Amino acid sequence: MAGFIMTLDSDDDGPARSPSPSPPPSSTRKTSSKNDAAPAAKGKKGKAAKGAKAKGKGKKLLDTVVDADDDEDTPVDSPRGGAADEEVRMDKGFVFDGLGGGFIGRERNSVWDSGEAYIQKRPNAMPRLSVDEIIARRAAIKSAEALLEESDGDEDGSDEELDDEELEKEMMRDLENGDLDFEGLDDESDDAGEDDEDDEDDEDESDVEEKEEAPAKKAAARKDVGPQIVGGGDEADEEDWLGLKEKKSDAGSEAEEKVGEDAELDGPSGFAALADVDMSDAEDDGDDDSEYDEDVSPADRQSRADAAAAKAFFTSHENSTTLSRKPLSFTTLPNCTLSRQLLLALGSLNLSTPTPIQAECIPLAMLGKDIVASSATGSGKTVAFWVGVLERLLHRDRKNPMTRVVVMCPTRELAVQVHGVGMALARYTDVSFCLCVGGLSLKVQEAELKQRPDVVVSTPGRLIDHVRNTPCFSMDGVEVLVLDEADRMLEEGFRDELEEIISAAPRSRQTLLFSATVTESIQQLTRLSMNKPVRVKIDEMGAAAKGLDQEFLRVRGDKAGESIELNSRSGERHREALLVSLCTRSFSSGRTIIFFRSKAQAHRMKILFSLFGKGLEKSDELHGDLTQEQRLRSLKRFRDGEARFLLATDLASRGLDIKGIENVINYEMPKSIEIYLHRVGRTARAGQKGRALTLVGESDRKLVKLAMKHAPPESIKQRTIPGDVVAVVSKQLKALEPDVRDVMQEEKEEKEIRRGNMELQKAQNMLEHEDEIKSRPARTWFQSTSEKNAAKNLGKAEHNSKFQEKTKKRALDEDEEPLSKAPKRTPFSGLSRREKRRKMAMREDEEDRASGAQREIGSSIRAAKKAALPGKIHAARPERTPGQGEGKKKKKGGKKSVFDREMGVADGGAASDKRPGKRERDMMKGGGGAKHSLGRMGPKPKKR
Numbered sequence: 053m054a055g056f057i058m059t060l061d062s063d064d065d066g067p068a069r070s071p072s073p074s075p076p077p078s079s080t081r082k083t084s085s086k087n088d089a090a091p092a093a094k095g096k097k098g099k100a101a102k103g104a105k106a107k108g109k110g111k112k113l114l115d116t117v118v119d120a121d122d123d124e125d126t127p128v129d130s131p132r133g134g135a136a137d138e139e140v141r142m143d144k145g146f147v148f149d150g151l152g153g154g155f156i157g158r159e160r161n162s163v164w165d166s167g168e169a170y171i172q173k174r175p176n177a178m179p180r181l182s183v184d185e186i187i188a189r190r191a192a193i194k195s196a197e198a199l200l201e202e203s204d205g206d207e208d209g210s211d212e213e214l215d216d217e218e219l220e221k222e223m224m225r226d227l228e229n230g231d232l233d234f235e236g237l238d239d240e241s242d243d244a245g246e247d248d249e250d251d252e253d254d255e256d257e258s259d260v261e262e263k264e265e266a267p268a269k270k271a272a273a274r275k276d277v278g279p280q281i282v283g284g285g286d287e288a289d290e291e292d293w294l295g296l297k298e299k300k301s302d303a304g305s306e307a308e309e310k311v312g313e314d315a316e317l318d319g320p321s322g323f324a325a326l327a328d329v330d331m332s333d334a335e336d337d338g339d340d341d342s343e344y345d346e347d348v349s350p351a352d353r354q355s356r357a358d359a360a361a362a363k364a365f366f367t368s369h370e371n372s373t374t375l376s377r378k379p380l381s382f383t384t385l386p387n388c389t390l391s392r393q394l395l396l397a398l399g400s401l402n403l404s405t406p407t408p409i410q411a412e413c414i415p416l417a418m419l420g421k422d423i424v425a426s427s428a429t430g431s432g433k434t435v436a437f438w439v440g441v442l443e444r445l446l447h448r449d450r451k452n453p454m455t456r457v458v459v460m461c462p463t464r465e466l467a468v469q470v471h472g473v474g475m476a477l478a479r480y481t482d483v484s485f486c487l488c489v490g491g492l493s494l495k496v497q498e499a500e501l502k503q504r505p506d507v508v509v510s511t512p513g514r515l516i517d518h519v520r521n522t523p524c525f526s527m528d529g530v531e532v533l534v535l536d537e538a539d540r541m542l543e544e545g546f547r548d549e550l551e552e553i554i555s556a557a558p559r560s561r562q563t564l565l566f567s568a569t570v571t572e573s574i575q576q577l578t579r580l581s582m583n584k585p586v587r588v589k590i591d592e593m594g595a596a597a598k599g600l601d602q603e604f605l606r607v608r609g610d611k612a613g614e615s616i617e618l619n620s621r622s623g624e625r626h627r628e629a630l631l632v633s634l635c636t637r638s639f640s641s642g643r644t645i646i647f648f649r650s651k652a653q654a655h656r657m658k659i660l661f662s663l664f665g666k667g668l669e670k671s672d673e674l675h676g677d678l679t680q681e682q683r684l685r686s687l688k689r690f691r692d693g694e695a696r697f698l699l700a701t702d703l704a705s706r707g708l709d710i711k712g713i714e715n716v717i718n719y720e721m722p723k724s725i726e727i728y729l730h731r732v733g734r735t736a737r738a739g740q741k742g743r744a745l746t747l748v749g750e751s752d753r754k755l756v757k758l759a760m761k762h763a764p765p766e767s768i769k770q771r772t773i774p775g776d777v778v779a780v781v782s783k784q785l786k787a788l789e790p791d792v793r794d795v796m797q798e799e800k801e802e803k804e805i806r807r808g809n810m811e812l813q814k815a816q817n818m819l820e821h822e823d824e825i826k827s828r829p830a831r832t833w834f835q836s837t838s839e840k841n842a843a844k845n846l847g848k849a850e851h852n853s854k855f856q857e858k859t860k861k862r863a864l865d866e867d868e869e870p871l872s873k874a875p876k877r878t879p880f881s882g883l884s885r886r887e888k889r890r891k892m893a894m895r896e897d898e899e900d901r902a903s904g905a906q907r908e909i910g911s912s913i914r915a916a917k918k919a920a921l922p923g924k925i926h927a928a929r930p931e932r933t934p935g936q937g938e939g940k941k942k943k944k945g946g947k948k949s950v951f952d953r954e955m956g957v958a959d960g961g962a963a964s965d966k967r968p969g970k971r972e973r974d975m976m977k978g979g980g981g982a983k984h985s986l987g988r989m990g991p992k993p994k995k996r
């Protein structure tokens with residue numbers, strides 16, 4: 053990297069062709085020094101502000117030596133970002149080496165450090181113990197006990213506990229002698245016999261393996277010896293489930309490949325045959341793939357259905373920049389000129405060539421257009437929106453400070469990261485930032501919002517909290533609203549919050565939506581009241597990152613009764629052992645993020661990992677049951693390489709950009725293809741390579757095929773693990789079960805103690821500061837607690853049910869309007885017209901009968917319920933006049949509103965039941981009873 057000296061002159065305020073005139077330098081100076089003082093609110097007065105003052109005093113501009121330390125400190129010290137002096141001359145020896153405090157585009161990034169400034173330090177709070185701390189405490193107690201026993205002369209205790217290695221050796225001996233019975237993993241030789249008819253090639257392959265395997269077993273019990281089948285299946289069966297067998301023979305290639313210790317089976321060219329996945333056919337067992345060929349892809353289906361609406365909704369746009377194939381740089385982006393401050397920041401972060409999404413979106417964002425943009429994971433969407441937004445901010449009216457940009461993210465961690473990236477890009481500007489996310493100190497945020505930061509990065513809930521309860525903060529001046537991970541933000545769980553935020557922001561704002569799986573639903577987008585947005589689409593919907601290898605490992609169902617005994621899903625028994633085997637063998641190097649569907653499972657696995665050891669103890673968990681501090685600490689440890697495994701829920705599935713994640717493991721297939729794409733997108737980012745492995749149960753096959761659909765065939769692999777290895781691990785895990793229970797019990801006790809302490813603290817606070825506490829205005833929220841919980845549950849349901857919804861929707865589509873060229877088979881396919889009509893008529897009759905019966909059942913249930921109700925005591929009512937109907941009129945005459953009563957609409961009164969005739973209306977106009985009653989409610993008639 054070439055070193056250079058950069059001098060920023062007063063013309064650095066704006067580009068040559070700027071959308072709005074640059075403000076005079078004097079105003080910049082003023083704002084700048086004012087902003088420098090802002091961090092004082094956080095108690096970080098001193099250095100920066102003093103330095104700025106000192107510089108201001110000198111007659112000539114002083115040279116400011118910017119070294120790597122300064123850069124590093126700026127954002128950490130001040131969440132408001134590095135307030136740049138308008139004229140900065142750099143040291144001759146200074147070299148932009150890509151490490152000079154950069155946050156992105158380098159190995160060691162520190163975007164999460166920005167969150168640390170917001171962590172509320174509670175000196176009296178009892179720290180929550182991590183699993184590792186509990187285990188370490190237990191170990192210390194155990195060793196102390198052992199020492200005591202030793203000193204008592206009792207040396208038997210140490211022998212009782214079997215050393216891990218000894219246990220392993222013993223089990224391997226058992227295994228070789230055939231004594232070990234691993235339930236659920238069928239003996240390979242048995243299975244080979246059962247599935248002979250499947251494919252002769254497979255038989256040959258297994259022979260070869262066995263020959264290879266025998267000496268290897270002798271040499272080292274745990275050593276892996278090539279492709280084998282795990283999860284109870286035989287090899288033939290395993291190969292079939294991804295459709296490798298036929299493709300392999302078609303291509304005439306060797307499909308087996310040893311990678312690392314475990315084996316992967318490559319999926320060569322023929323995967324296209326499996327690509328068209330019919331999600332609607334729930335009954336299909338997945339063996340007959342021929343009918344999938346006739347299907348239209350989900351993307352086609354979606355685009356056809358929405359084409360007309362989309363045409364009207366979006367401004368037409370062609371990806372001109374990316375199509376031109378000219379080598380681009382940030383300095384030569386067509387139709388826009390970036391400010392030197394931004395170019396400098398981009399350069400210091402090692403970002404010189406814009407990615408396609410950046411090349412397309414930056415000019416559009418600078419023009420103030422609304423954008424709906426999508427591109428694969430890790431393709432640089434964050435920089436794509438920040439650059440445009442920051443460039444606009446450089447031309448703001450500095451005399452009138454207010455929050456002009458709001459960036460919203462669905463998770464706190466993502467918000468912290470996005471905030472960090474924004475600050476890194478704005479380090480040579482005077483743009484100020486505030487991070488407003490749940491779980492971090494409200495007070496710090498309130499103090500910063502008082503300073504009217506230019507940009508607020510937030511999660512929706514906390515933003516609404518501030519809109520409602522922080523007096524100095526309002527969204528009236530918001531000019532740009534960015535929704536990162538827009539499709540998630542538009543899901544049910546965020547719906548109400550988003551509506552509240554949209555209504556608080558001015559209509560004239562610019563709205564930018566970014567996601568790898570951005571919604572195509574115009575219905576959802578219209579809720580944002582965008583102004584003819586431009587749709588920028590770089591990658592095909594559903595496409596995974598280019599350098600990603602996707603592996604699948606089959607998890608066989610349990611033998612009858614096992615899952616019932618375990619009270620878990622089928623195959624659960626094997627998953628833990630499979631995961632541990634994978635992590636101690638093929639995934640033992642590099643950093644791996646492991647996704648779980650539930651917090652409980654992620655936590656249990658963390659305990660198992662810590663107890664198991666062998667490198668697995670270098671792991672951390674990340675899910676909603678942890679405190680925000682713990683969550684950020686886990687991320688930091690993982691990012692810094694202190695933890696090699698991150699056991700996370702979907703909290704970490706979107707947006708997180710951690711350098712050096714080589715592997716992603718899905719402990720189970722997620723519930724929708726979108727979530728799958730985001731999860732596996734945590735690796736293979738920014739043109740890097742990565743691999744994702746998914747443990748696939750019987751019910752996940754359709755989703756696997758969907759994942760394979762958009763992937764290059766050579767990137768799909770089928771992984772296997774030798775059954776004996778899993779058997780050993782499984783036994784070891786079983787042996788750890790009592791310890792797991794003990795750790796969980798200790799955690800429970802800890803929790804109770806913590807809760808007690810908290811209550812005590814609360815009571816003490818109340819006693820000491822009662823007046824102050826009671827005088828504080830109560831914080832308000834736009835939903836009641838029950839509404840909030842209901843929205844949360846709805847969101848969860850929607851988040852988890854995309855797959856089922858799609859299935860239903862497709863089934864419906866098929867009934868209403870067959871979009872595929874070749875219609876799908878229906879129950880009437882292949883019948884003569886007459887026969888078909890007869891069957892259809894019979895079906896309709898049946899449906900009619902069923903619905904009639906249903907109605908009857910419904911009405912009799914209602915009648916029975918009514919009869920069972922105790923009789924009501926009614927006040928005597930005037931008799932109804934004959935001719936008065938029951939239905940609607942009865943309802944009207946029932947419950948009266950206060951308004952009706954005030955209006956003098958008495959029960960049974962004519963006014964209540966009859967619309968006044970013309971004569972009566974005339975009377976009312978001219979004066980009469982009705983006017984009299986209105987007169988009581990309405991304003992006093994003016995005297996003439």
Ligand SMILES: Nc1ncnc2c1ncn2[C@@H]1O[C@H](COP(=O)(O)OP(=O)(O)OP(=O)(O)O)[C@@H](O)[C@H]1O
Nearest residue numbers: 156157405406407429430431432433434707709738
């Ligand atoms: N122009 C660029 N040149 C090289 N690397 C870049 C460029 N822009 C961004 N990157 C790098 O790409 C990585 C991914 O960027 P980013 O997190 O913005 O991806 P994303 O598209 O938002 O991904 P996701 O969909 O997962 O949120 C970052 O580490 C960033 O440093």
